[in-house]
Amino acid sequence: MNINFNYNNLKESYLFSLISKKVEKFKSQNPECEIIRLGIGDVTLPLVPAVIEAMQKAVCEMGNADTFRGYGEEQGYSFLRQSVCDYYAKKNIKLNENEIFISDGAKSDLGNILDIFDIDNTVIIPDPVYPVYVDTNIMAGRKINFISGNIENDFLPVPNDSLKGDIVYLCSPNNPTGAVYNKEQLSLWVEWALTNNAVILFDSAYEAFIKDKNLPTSIYQIARAKECAIEFCSLSKTAGFTGTRCGYTVIPNELILNNTSVNKLWLRRQTTKFNGVPYIIQRGAQAVFTDNGYNQISNDINYYLGNANIIANTLSTLGIWYTGGKNSPYIWLKCPNNMTSWGFFDLLLRKYNIVGTPGVGFGENGEGFLRLTAFGSRDNVLKAMDRIKNTTF
Ligand code: PLP
Secondary structure, three states, rough: OOHHHHHHHOOOOOOOHHHHHHHHHHHHHOOOOOEEEOOOOOOOOOOOHHHHHHHHHHHHHHHOOOOOOOOOOOOOOOOHHHHHHHHEEEEEEEEOOHEEEEEOHHHHHHHHHHHHHOOOOOEEEEEEOOOOOHHHHHOOOOEEEEOOOOOOOOOOOOOOOOOOOOOOOOOOOOOOOOOOOOOOHHHHHHHHHHHOOEEEEEEEOOOOHOOOEEEEEEEOOOOOOOEEEEEEEEOOOHOOOOOOOOEEEEEOOOOOOOOOOHHHHHHHHHHOOOOOOHHHHHHHHHHHHHHHHHHHHHHHHHHHHHHHHHHHHHHHHOOOOEEEOOOOEEEEEOOOOHOOHHHHHHHHHHOOEEEEEEHHHOOOHHOOOEEEEOOOOOHHHHHHHHHOOOOOO
């Protein structure tokens, strides 16, 4: 018997525990200070009424013998997959119901998708990055090559001719940087993937935050992307489902690798290892895609984007370099005076009682940067910006 020794290669994730330790210590030494958390990556607004009504109705159905449902289709109920197809149709992307897989959120599928790829594949991951891509590949023992996100490329790396790899993760709008790829940049990735027989794992968990009509909200808005890309999406940030849990993954029928339909492989994997998302949750998710539901969640997204805008404007006034803050709930800033991520974190906490997330926690290239998020309340965002707006760091 041997355990999976690859787990020994995982780096301990101290980021969020160290943040809470530092905040708790500061609070106990300075109980009179009001701390404002601008580092949270979780939503704060409640589920919208349309979702609640749909779930309440579904709860009643489950309590009635005539409408009760047991096991559902592993890949999701047809009503929800059709709603997702209709949503894509509005983006001029034609998908078939069988290309949609309903999940309990993007995180699970982003990790589980690796089941269908050989261990010898080389993976390309941008740095800084959402840590799940890195850790799931370390667990599997796969070779990882990092590509650098930095100020020069606005944290939007694109491939060059010498880049080699089989699986590449792209995240747009990006967590942690808030940066969003444009069509030309994504076209370079699609071209590269087709030339190199590689697959793009496209994480569009924050696509609903894109308001600029010129920016792509799906990789399938790029020609021939269906031949080389899988898209992962989530209702977590779009509709406040972080605790409710629902997402979807798109695997187009055109995605054929090694003469094999990737869609069929994933269907086989899901029907073997997954038993679907609860009926009640899928009814709630369906409500997100109705006109009424979408208007309601759009109000919430606009509220968060309003927060992001206030933070971004303050940074501009202070002359601090940042990316994100538009079309994204994240703002990624360069720490003033070449401070380290933790150095600036400590200064913000001690002097201004504001909590951010040190960029170095998202990869080596994050050193010297800090992530702020727009998921807090408007009052807190205004108060926090008031504290720093006239300062010189
Ligand atoms: N992808 C990115 C880039 C994220 O930031 C997150 C959550 O923070 C997820 C995926 C996970 O989303 P879910 O809640 O759907 O699992």
